[in-house]
Amino acid sequence: MKVVYNWLKDFVDVAASPQELASRLALSGTNIGGVENGAHGAVIEAEVSSNRPDCLGHHGIAREAAAIYKLPLKHVSPKPVEGQAKAGDAVKVEIQSPELCGRFTARVMRNVKIQPSPKWLKDRLEASGVASISNVVDVSNYVMLELGHPLHTFDYDKVRDHKIVVRRAKPGEKMRTLDGIERQLDSNICMISDGDGSRAVGIGGIMGGGETEISFSTKNVLIECAWFEPVAIRRAARFLKLHTEASTRFGRGADPEMAEIASRRAAELILQLAGGELLAGVVDIYPGKRAAKTMRVTRAEILRVMGAEVPDKEVEASLGALGFAPVRIDQNRGAEGSLLAAWECTQPSWRADVEREIDLIEEIARIYGLHKFPPRLPAARQGAARLPHYEAETRLRERLIGLGYREILTIPHVAEERDALFRPEGITPARLSNPLSEEANVLRSTGTVTMAAALEWNLNHGQRNARLFEIGRHYRLNGSESFETRVLTIGATGEAREKGLYDSARDFSLADLKGDLDSIGELCGGFRWADGGAEWLHAARRGAVRLNTIISSEARNLSSLGVAGQLARRVAERLKLRQDVFLAELEIDAFYDTVRIAKNPRRYEPLPRFPSVERDFSVLLADGTKFSDVTKTIQSLGIGEIHSIEATDLFRGKSVPAGKYSLLVRVTFQSREATLTEAQINDFSGRIVGALGKQLGAQLRAQ
Amino acid sequence: MLSPFKATGTDAMSSSDNKPERTLADLGVTQPDQVVSLFAEVRARFDSQASRPLDHPSWEILRQSWLGRKSGALTLITENWLKAASPDLKRSVGQELNKLKAHLETTLDERKLDAQSLADHSVSIRERVDLSLPGVIRPIGSHHLIRQVFQEIEDIFFSIGFSVVEGPEIETPYYNFEALNIPEFHPVRDDMDTFYLDLPKGAKTPLLLRTHTSPMQIRTMEKQKPPVRVIVPGKVYRRDNPDATHSFAFHQIEGLAVDTDITFCDFTGTIEYFVKQFFGPSVKTRFRPSYFPFTEPSVEFDVSCPFCGGTGTASGGGTCSKCKGAAWIELFGAGMVDPAVYGFVNYDAKKTSGFAFGIGIDRLAMLKYGIDDIQVFFQNDVRFLRQFP
Numbered sequence A: 001m002k003v004v005y006n007w008l009k010d011f012v013d014v015a016a017s018p019q020e021l022a023s024r025l026a027l028s029g030t031n032i033g034g035v036e037n038g039a040h041g042a043v044i045e046a047e048v049s050s051n052r053p054d055c056l057g058h059h060g061i062a063r064e065a066a067a068i069y070k071l072p073l074k075h076v077s078p079k080p081v082e083g084q085a086k087a088g089d090a091v092k093v094e095i096q097s098p099e100l101c102g103r104f105t106a107r108v109m110r111n112v113k114i115q116p117s118p119k120w121l122k123d124r125l126e127a128s129g130v131a132s133i134s135n136v137v138d139v140s141n142y143v144m145l146e147l148g149h150p151l152h153t154f155d156y157d158k159v160r161d162h163k164i165v166v167r168r169a170k171p172g173e174k175m176r177t178l179d180g181i182e183r184q185l186d187s188n189i190c191m192i193s194d195g196d197g198s199r200a201v202g203i204g205g206i207m208g209g210g211e212t213e214i215s216f217s218t219k220n221v222l223i224e225c226a227w228f229e230p231v232a233i234r235r236a237a238r239f240l241k242l243h244t245e246a247s248t249r250f251g252r253g254a255d256p257e258m259a260e261i262a263s264r265r266a267a268e269l270i271l272q273l274a275g276g277e278l279l280a281g282v283v284d285i286y287p288g289k290r291a292a293k294t295m296r297v298t299r300a301e302i303l304r305v306m307g308a309e310v311p312d313k314e315v316e317a318s319l320g321a322l323g324f325a326p327v328r329i330d331q332n333r334g335a336e337g338s339l340l341a342a343w344e345c346t347q348p349s350w351r352a353d354v355e356r357e358i359d360l361i362e363e364i365a366r367i368y369g370l371h372k373f374p375p376r377l378p379a380a381r382q383g384a385a386r387l388p389h390y391e392a393e394t395r396l397r398e399r400l401i402g403l404g405y406r407e408i409l410t411i412p413h414v415a416e417e418r419d420a421l422f423r424p425e426g427i428t429p430a431r432l433s434n435p436l437s438e439e440a441n442v443l444r445s446t447g448t449v450t451m452a453a454a455l456e457w458n459l460n461h462g463q464r465n466a467r468l469f470e471i472g473r474h475y476r477l478n479g480s481e482s483f484e485t486r487v488l489t490i491g492a493t494g495e496a497r498e499k500g501l502y503d504s505a506r507d508f509s510l511a512d513l514k515g516d517l518d519s520i521g522e523l524c525g526g527f528r529w530a531d532g533g534a535e536w537l538h539a540a541r542r543g544a545v546r547l548n549t550i551i552s553s554e555a556r557n558l559s560s561l562g563v564a565g566q567l568a569r570r571v572a573e574r575l576k577l578r579q580d581v582f583l584a585e586l587e588i589d590a591f592y593d594t595v596r597i598a599k600n601p602r603r604y605e606p607l608p609r610f611p612s613v614e615r616d617f618s619v620l621l622a623d624g625t626k627f628s629d630v631t632k633t634i635q636s637l638g639i640g641e642i643h644s645i646e647a648t649d650l651f652r653g654k655s656v657p658a659g660k661y662s663l664l665v666r667v668t669f670q671s672r673e674a675t676l677t678e679a680q681i682n683d684f685s686g687r688i689v690g691a692l693g694k695q696l697g698a699q700l701r702a703q
Numbered sequence B: 001m002l003s004p005f006k007a008t009g010t011d012a013m014s015s016s017d018n019k020p021e022r023t024l025a026d027l028g029v030t031q032p033d034q035v036v037s038l039f040a041e042v043r044a045r046f047d048s049q050a051s052r053p054l055d056h057p058s059w060e061i062l063r064q065s066w067l068g069r070k071s072g073a074l075t076l077i078t079e080n081w082l083k084a085a086s087p088d089l090k091r092s093v094g095q096e097l098n099k100l101k102a103h104l105e106t107t108l109d110e111r112k113l114d115a116q117s118l119a120d121h122s123v124s125i126r127e128r129v130d131l132s133l134p135g136v137i138r139p140i141g142s143h144h145l146i147r148q149v150f151q152e153i154e155d156i157f158f159s160i161g162f163s164v165v166e167g168p169e170i171e172t173p174y175y176n177f178e179a180l181n182i183p184e185f186h187p188v189r190d191d192m193d194t195f196y197l198d199l200p201k202g203a204k205t206p207l208l209l210r211t212h213t214s215p216m217q218i219r220t221m222e223k224q225k226p227p228v229r230v231i232v233p234g235k236v237y238r239r240d241n242p243d244a245t246h247s248f249a250f251h252q253i254e255g256l257a258v259d260t261d262i263t264f265c266d267f268t269g270t271i272e273y274f275v276k277q278f279f280g281p282s283v284k285t286r287f288r289p290s291y292f293p294f295t296e297p298s299v300e301f302d303v304s305c306p307f308c309g310g311t312g313t314a315s316g317g318g319t320c321s322k323c324k325g326a327a328w329i330e331l332f333g334a335g336m337v338d339p340a341v342y343g344f345v346n347y348d349a350k351k352t353s354g355f356a357f358g359i360g361i362d363r364l365a366m367l368k369y370g371i372d373d374i375q376v377f378f379q380n381d382v383r384f385l386r387q388f389p
């Protein structure tokens, strides 16, 4: 709403500059978009909130200014000269749908001269951003901008039978509006029709039709000023996708009492600008008339909500200026500042938004000044809690960041076909019914789909080395129920170590990913790796990640956390990822629970007092024999002094025959009772070599 | 083998002086006082050798010749003087030997440090480290900037008694709108374009992507009686076409405090505390009346522009680009919880009061760190991520 400063002065004698007025308005609840000095003086851009339709006209803004500056507001009471003939004889109005149209007023003017508007009127409309058309049409716009109430003018002679019928739209009814568009209606839409009601001449409260439009040949004018039910108007405007100045004002709730005043104001201006004769009286059908509501506000409640006193005279001045006519009704009236003070107020017809005590308190507070309520920090009454997984997640982040991963955040909206590349079988994704584009029509059903996109972005922007993680959610449907699951997604590509002064470059490999995940797994008592993993992973370089510690029978189903591996080449190709990419996705809630639970039973293990001894075994193993076979075989000997079994070197080729590989196994022995003797170690070593040979066919290589 | 008593370079001595290779009897020592003066002689010889400037190799030679295990002077003295001593001399030889040994060790240790510092001073330029070269940098990751801002805000509110809770991003219209006093066709819904899920026919309720974190106000109050103090960090969604200032997914922190006696003054005090912690103590605040269906009174909350110090003028003159000369920056909406909301969660509106706020995190981060395009948060370019370690 553009507020023309000089226009405002028609109603309130403000001395403040436009800038100062704008900032005072802003601090009392009228949001200000800016102040501009144009050809017709200052214009304040008021961004009126949707609960304040009364401020969609200069008179309403003037009321605010009057309340702020404690100035009198000039009332609008137009008194146009009326002729002898009666309006009631010239036009008939019937409202068939009073639930949609609560009031309809009609005035008739004869022998007007349609011509261009005078300069002052054109200037004010121009300052308001409205184009001038002709005096009569301009007057209806002018009155709307002045009083906030929309009105409509008809060419009286084109209205059949000089009769208006207000009714619901009929099934299948269509109508061509003033903008030339034919519109399909529905039965909740209020129509203005003429004659026997069969012809629609306007959509009530939204837009008129072309057939009864004012033209330069119009001689007689019918002024419609009505009131329409706000919810019905909003519904209709949304259904028709037709939002107009009129639908905005009626949709937010216009002032039904203003309908007749605005009509009179329009007649007064038309007489002044277009001459002619105004027929006596008004046809006023008002089925929706309501008695004014009364409500109370008490000092006790002001104190309870606001936390500080407002003086009696400020309460009365602010409510009075806004039209609430406050009257003290308590026993102590006359006693200034009484804690028992209570006021009875009457709801003005233009403030349907104020109907409760709390609404009145807001009115008092905003006019009195919010800055007059002293800020204070309240004491807390209870301890505060972090999220249950806060500590586990913090430790997880610490590790990931220490391992060189950067956190990312992604938007879960993805293209369905991309989502499908990573989606496990049997999963229903959460599709949007109104996506912005086909590129973003489902919510990701896995974290990896957006992780892959983040890696793709980096590769496409020349960033070849990236190690990323995201803690977010994936979204799935089961029937019509939605499931959001917290997931950790990891993505890596390029070099694990870049070429530098001291190191050579080394590409990121599956071993890096596995090692990094196991460093995380340490927090929850370790991960177990199993063969398997998702279809979209490289068949030879993938695995399933499980919890090592099963914390409860309930969690047993959750012991499988997710998958990790190298992205399958065929998927990488589809995504145009031209270098090896490694991905992992873990459902992280079970991990968090286990981190929490694993922490408590942890106990100190005394450091050994005797030295440990290492022995290396270089063995030849058949391809397909796993390291875990080696450790199991050694452990099955039941030698309590074995402290650890590590793989320290692995190679194929050269002197190693085909179908075999060479593994260097380091076993560390440690006794808690005594220093191990050479004889003991030799005995252990002999048994280990024997078992490896017998059970795995391992040959001991010369060292 | 090296020996302090054998001919070595310029210290050549005649073999007749090589006393430790001979026995006491051989040397004609029969009385304890002779033992003392013999040891004094040895000690003087050592001192004269040790007092010369030593680098590390010459220190090593000195040490070997005196303390070397196989043929150092001390070993010879032990063998030839102590072990072969007559019983009446043994005691005094033993004492003198111990004294000598302690003296040698102490002096050699001291001289080793001297030798070391001599070495340090004389290393060549070639060997010296170039400190302008980088060290070995191990790659370290980083938190996303949005996460950092979340954490900072959570910590501030946590410190004044707010617990952290989370809620679903896929919501029902009831929690996202109706229970927040936003019935169907309410004008406010026009400002919150909403994504809906495509559900099978016969679904109990439509599902939507929450347009704000406010549904958690309702979910929290349904579960818990006052006092309530929570903040709710999370993602929210609005169906806006993306540009430099709009993303259809973004981040909010909701706050809610409800008790029997919370007033508007408590509300503004809490918000002011937060802002001064976040932007610094010199920032000024103001509250402008506003409108939200689920708060009353409602406010928009502004801070004095932290970039121009609330003057509207940039440091180099001209209009401040952050506040566009307004001196104030609109931060977020808030207000006292509307009593109508209490009706939806079975709280007694007559005895309950509280406040709620919703902070847009992306906007706050953009303001604080001078980011002019919201999309960079979601592109995750490592060159962006690196900037905020």
Ligand SMILES: [Zn+2]
Binding pocket: B305, B306, B307, B308, B309, B310, B311, B312, B313, B320, B321, B322, B323, B324, B325, B327
């Ligand atoms: Zn500024």
